[in-house]
Amino acid sequence: MTTLTATLPTAAEMMQHLVESAGDSLQPTDDMADLAAVIRTLLAVEARRDTRARLGGNLFDVVITSSGLQARGAVALMDEIQNGCGPVIEDPENEWFYWLVPPGSSARWEPHTHAACLGAPHTITLPSLNRTVPPGPYWFRPSTSDRLVPTAPLREALAQSRPEPTPHAALAAQLGIAI
Incomplete structure (x- = not known):
């Protein structure tokens, strides 16, 4: 019997995948820049780093x-x-x-x-x-x-x-x- 072990990606890995899959348009639109900043802040706190x-x-x-x-x-x-x-x-x-x-x-x-x-x-x-x-x-x-x-x-x-x-x-x- 074979046991498979699956590891789930971290939140940071998921964000990185989203950025990389954006293709040519890597710059967020003006209305999404704030959301991106909030997500980066929350990910840093979750990763146990001080963040501004x-x-x-x-x-x-x-x-x-x-x-x-x-x-x-x-x-x-x-x-x-x-x-x-x-x-x-x-x-x-x-x-x-x-x-x-x-x-x-x-x-x-x-x-x-x-x-x-x-x-x-x-x-x-x-x-x-x-x-x-x-x-x-x-x-x-x-x-x-x-x-x-x-x-x-x-x-x-x-x-x-x-x-x-x-x-x-x-x-x-x-x-x-x-x-």
């Missing part, structure tokens, strides 16, 4: 707070509200939390004394999915499925916990914009 992602679009925006004790209290509140908080990245070097919130949140975000919300045209480096401890940015609350942090409960949790220091001045200096 554009905010806005169809993925997510980011709310930035300090990562001190008060911010950790906000995570605990969101754990209760969401039955496990949505994705949060801790950046130990800047002492910030990056809360991944629904796309378009930055356009609707009202000024908050303890948080700033950024969307397009800004970018963020997503740590590989297996990075859950420092050094460098890591997943304080890992990204799971399509769950993001809802902005209304997050605003309330931040208003209650009042994380300090606020990120506004540091972000404004770093990005050269008013926050």
